[in-house]
Amino acid sequence: xxxxLTWDAIPWDQPxxxxxxxxxxxxxxxxxxxxxxxxxxxxLWREWITSVDHKRIGVMYTLLGLVMLFRGFIDAxxxxxxxxxxxxGAGYLPPEHYNQVFSAHGTIMIFFAAMPLIIGLMNFVVPxxxxxxxxxxxxxxxxxxxxxxxxxxxxxxxxVVGEFARTGWLAYPPLSELxxxxxxxxxxxxxxxxxxxxxxxxxxxxxxxxxxKMRAPGMSYLRMSMFCWxxxxxxxxxxxxxxxxxATLAMLTLDRYLGFHFFTNEAGGNMMMFVNLIWAWxxxxxxxxxxxxxxxxxxxxxxxxxxxxxGYRSMVLATMFICIVSFMTWLHHFFTMGAGxxxxxxxxxxxxxxxxxxxxxxYNWLFTxxxxxxxxxxxxxxxxxxxxxxxxxxxxxxxxxxPPADFQLHNSLFLVAHFHNVIIAGVVFAVMAGIEYxxxxxxxxxxxxxxxxxxFWLSLLGFYAVFIPxxxxxxxxxxxRLQHYDLALWRPWVLAASIGIVFLVAAAIAQVIQxxxxxxxxxxxxxxxxxxxxxxxxxxxxxxxxxxxxxxVLPDVHGEEPYWEMKRHAIERQEMAAExxxxxxxxxxxxxxxxxxxxxxxxTGFALIWHIWWLVGVGLxxxxxxxxxxxxxxxEEYVIPAEEVARLERERRRPRAxxxxxxxxxxxA
Amino acid sequence: xxxxxxxxxxRPDTDPYRLGHGxxxxxLHAHDASGHGEGGPASxxxxxxxxxxxxxxxxxxxxxxxxxxxxxxxxxxxxxPTGRDLFDPTSxxxxxxxxxxxxxxxxxxxxxxxxxxQLWTQVFLVATGLLGAAFLxxxxxxxxxxxxQGAAPQRSAFLSSFFAxxxxxxxxxxxxxxxxxxxMAQVWVKGFRPNILRRLLCFNLFWHVLDIIWIALFTIVxxxxxxx
Numbered sequence: 101x102x103x104x105l106t107w108d109a110i111p112w113d114q115p116x117x118x119x120x121x122x123x124x125x126x127x128x129x130x131x132x133x134x135x136x137x138x139x140x141x142x143x144l145w146r147e148w149i150t151s152v153d154h155k156r157i158g159v160m161y162t163l164l165g166l167v168m169l170f171r172g173f174i175d176a177x178x179x180x181x182x183x184x185x186x187x188x189g190a191g192y193l194p195p196e197h198y199n200q201v202f203s204a205h206g207t208i209m210i211f212f213a214a215m216p217l218i219i220g221l222m223n224f225v226v227p228x229x230x231x232x233x234x235x236x237x238x239x240x241x242x243x244x245x246x247x248x249x250x251x252x253x254x255x256x257x258x259x260v261v262g263e264f265a266r267t268g269w270l271a272y273p274p275l276s277e278l279x280x281x282x283x284x285x286x287x288x289x290x291x292x293x294x295x296x297x298x299x300x301x302x303x304x305x306x307x308x309x310x311x312x313k314m315r316a317p318g319m320s321y322l323r324m325s326m327f328c329w330x331x332x333x334x335x336x337x338x339x340x341x342x343x344x345x346x347a348t349l350a351m352l353t354l355d356r357y358l359g360f361h362f363f364t365n366e367a368g369g370n371m372m373m374f375v376n377l378i379w380a381w382x383x384x385x386x387x388x389x390x391x392x393x394x395x396x397x398x399x400x401x402x403x404x405x406x407x408x409x410x411g412y413r414s415m416v417l418a419t420m421f422i423c424i425v426s427f428m429t430w431l432h433h434f435f436t437m438g439a440g441x442x443x444x445x446x447x448x449x450x451x452x453x454x455x456x457x458x459x460x461x462x463y464n465w466l467f468t469x470x471x472x473x474x475x476x477x478x479x480x481x482x483x484x485x486x487x488x489x490x491x492x493x494x495x496x497x498x499x500x501x502x503p504p505a506d507f508q509l510h511n512s513l514f515l516v517a518h519f520h521n522v523i524i525a526g527v528v529f530a531v532m533a534g535i536e537y538x539x540x541x542x543x544x545x546x547x548x549x550x551x552x553x554x555x556f557w558l559s560l561l562g563f564y565a566v567f568i569p570x571x572x573x574x575x576x577x578x579x580x581r582l583q584h585y586d587l588a589l590w591r592p593w594v595l596a597a598s599i600g601i602v603f604l605v606a607a608a609i610a611q612v613i614q615x616x617x618x619x620x621x622x623x624x625x626x627x628x629x630x631x632x633x634x635x636x637x638x639x640x641x642x643x644x645x646x647x648x649x650x651x652x653v654l655p656d657v658h659g660e661e662p663y664w665e666m667k668r669h670a671i672e673r674q675e676m677a678a679e680x681x682x683x684x685x686x687x688x689x690x691x692x693x694x695x696x697x698x699x700x701x702x703x704t705g706f707a708l709i710w711h712i713w714w715l716v717g718v719g720l721x722x723x724x725x726x727x728x729x730x731x732x733x734x735x736e737e738y739v740i741p742a743e744e745v746a747r748l749e750r751e752r753r754r755p756r757a758x759x760x761x762x763x764x765x766x767x768x769a
Numbered sequence: 770x771x772x773x774x775x776x777x778x779x780r781p782d783t784d785p786y787r788l789g790h791g792x793x794x795x796x797l798h799a800h801d802a803s804g805h806g807e808g809g810p811a812s813x814x815x816x817x818x819x820x821x822x823x824x825x826x827x828x829x830x831x832x833x834x835x836x837x838x839x840x841x842x843x844x845x846x847x848x849x850p851t852g853r854d855l856f857d858p859t860s861x862x863x864x865x866x867x868x869x870x871x872x873x874x875x876x877x878x879x880x881x882x883x884x885x886x887q888l889w890t891q892v893f894l895v896a897t898g899l900l901g902a903a904f905l906x907x908x909x910x911x912x913x914x915x916x917x918q919g920a921a922p923q924r925s926a927f928l929s930s931f932f933a934x935x936x937x938x939x940x941x942x943x944x945x946x947x948x949x950x951x952x953m954a955q956v957w958v959k960g961f962r963p964n965i966l967r968r969l970l971c972f973n974l975f976w977h978v979l980d981i982i983w984i985a986l987f988t989i990v991x992x993x994x995x996x997x
């Protein structure tokens with residue numbers, strides 16, 4: 101009846117996961133109880149859960165990403181503390197638990213922290229910067245989000261019901277085959293990634309279509325903001341790379357569920373094919389994460405230097421160059437496979453070549469700052485911190501890309517330090533900069549500067565304190581994923597890293613305080629004009645937060661920096677552009693389709709993990725029923741009357757006109 | 770304009786060096802930028818069709834991963850049967866004929882839809898569905914026959930990859946049939962509304978792409994497999 105699921109699946113004898121799981125469940129139930137009792141459930145359902153508004157979906161993605169970032173950070177704390185204690189001893193985490201912790205850390209950080217944060221910012225910003233009202237397929241967008249949430253939920257269920265994979269975040273066979281991992285851990289990994297991967301793929305389809313087919317009048321490709329360009333590159337990579345992940349996961353699933361022999365040791369299976377396939381997705385994935393971050397840095401550095409982005413066209417070219425070459429370097433993740441010197445040499449060279457595109461970008465950012473009036477607000481601090489830190493990570497990466505060096509450093513903590521160096525500086529710093537930068541646009545008030553700067557300095561310090569020692573330990577030969585070790589030579593480096601993480605804990609606390617303080621002081625931090633940073637792209641042309649339709653009239657674009665042009669004209673003429681004729685606006689209606697789809701996906705995924713076959717059937721039939729029901733709907737859109745549009749637009753214009761009158765000839769911020 | 774000139778030096782809008790901005794650095798007006806005059810968001814029909822094409826491209830990449838696995842594993846028969854032992858040219862020819870004909874009838878249904886003929890649209894959609902079902906029946910018979918001979922996917926890596934790549938196509942055809950039934954009901958009840966026309970367009974694209982995949986399967990899996 102319940103497949104492999106029994107009471108023994110719950111780890112009664114392990115206090116740590118049980119306690120953590122109980123804590124999460126109590127918190128979750130408490131939040132639900134608070135929402136229901138305070139009467140906010142209808143609001144939550146109407147305005148958020150069923151919302152197809154790209155801005156709301158973006159905020160929900162970002163929130164999911166932050167929560168999962170916290171969860172992954174807890175895993176990191178456990179790993180660092182385990183290694184600090186497990187010198188010539190067993191530490192406090194038994195090996196099978198420790199293995200789950202590092203597998204969950206990697207999986208969560210990449211798929212359920214970094215990806216939702218990136219896609220969340222893309223969701224919020226791209227349609228605003230393109231000057232349009234929503235993405236191409238709003239309901240699909242909501243479905244994508246809820247499928248990602250399904251994956252995150254399944255990973256968290258594994259904490260309490262059953263176990264998570266003990267195989268590392270990419271679950272290499274033959275270790276991940278049924279013979280060596282008979283439990284449900286790998287199945288949790290497979291199905292949570294499969295389901296959220298479908299969501300990500302649909303996001304890619306949605307954004308390619310949005311960016312290529314829906315832009316404000318006059319916005320040619322070479323007038324799009326850099327963030328839109330990088331979002332386009334990332335979406336193209338998603339469309340081209342995620343199907344490979346889907347297929348690879350499907351093959352491993354067939355091996356585990358039906359006894360196929362894709363990657364097994366016997367009957368002709370080829371485990372290295374898995375490694376090749378997974379990295380054929382995995383290396384583009386690196387750029388899927390980092391390219392939009394380069395877009396964020398471009399926006400921030402240009403805005404806070406008060407100058408257009410230096411070398412915009414070369415930046416576009418470098419982005420698309422990286423987009424293509426990212427598919428030609430995958431083998432550098434396993435030079436030790438034994439493909440031979442010629443193959444390794446080719447991939448070593450492509451690895452060096454792809455660094456050129458990033459190098460171009462670094463110089464462009466430096467020259468954007470050169471000659472500008474640089475303001476060191478928090479987003480800019482993150483960006484400058486990134487420039488310094490990322491260059492170090494880039495250089496260690498090029499070092500690892502040299503096959504002979506890689507043979508020494510493969511699977512060592514040097515590698516671990518390298519990819520944390522590029523992902524933390526490249527992605528986490530960018531997301532922090534992006535959240536700081538666009539928060540006022542999303543919520544109508546700025547975040548507290550002082551606490552923001554505290555978060556930045558603590559994070560920067562914490563990053564160096566943790567990962568520079570790991571570079572050292574790696575050079576001394578310490579391999580990754582060690583549950584315990586006996587060599588005294590490594591001890592000081594490991595201890596240093598474990599102490600360094602204290603700064604990151606302080607940064608996390610400061611971040612929570614910043615959000616709390618900013619919320620309490622939201623009236624004094626209010627963004628009245630909708631342009632808190634003296635911005636240059638179209639998102640600053642509308643109010644903070646923007647109305648549901650974003651723009652009363654689609655902006656007419658005449659150059660690379662459309663909002664800067666508008667602003668300059670208004671300030672030079674001391675008046676805003678004349679009021680246009682307002683027309684009614686059609687907007688897509690809310691839909692619970694995404695939520696319902698995710699609900700049944702969660703059930704189907706859980707049933708597949710535990711081999712509850714009848715429930716799988718129920719889930720699939722229900723999915724088809726939802727599809728038919730959704731397709732049957734008659735009314736897809738509602739109309740916002742012209743008077744309402746005019747009223748909201750006049751509300752936007754009034755503070756701007758007042759500001760213009762009070763500050764003749766000045767720019768805001 | 771004097772007021773403007775008064776604060777011109779303060780204007781932080783331009784890079785004083787105008788470096789890296791192509792021809793705009795030469796003082797040409799911004800209106801000369803390439804692509805000026807793009808007219809805003811495309812029509813819904815274009816957006817839907819285009820988006821669906823992008824999805825189909827991703828689906829083709831999904832298949833390419835399975836094809837790659839087949840290319841790696843097709844010699845890994847582990848002493849078991851090979852393609853030459855197993856593949857039945859007659860059956861594959863019939864399957865191919867069914868699928869290609871169904872693409873033709875699918876195209877005819879699009880012509881009928883263009884003429885807004887409820888009857889002929891339904892007739893050709895039914896024909897498409899029947900041909901698709903016939904294809905699936907023959908494929909199922911092939912698969913059952915192979916399993917009965919002991920050539921199940923568990924036998925060897927070659928058979929694993931064969932069943933996966935061909936079966937993945939079969940699952941797509943099955944899904945297509947479910948979609949087809951839904952579309953027929955929608956056309957029947959709701960008529961040729963713009964959103965239904967867009968969905969028919971997507972369905973047509975989907976069905977033709979399944980044909981393209983089949984041609985690749987026919988060539989790479991069956992023709993080359995039978996030659997060995």
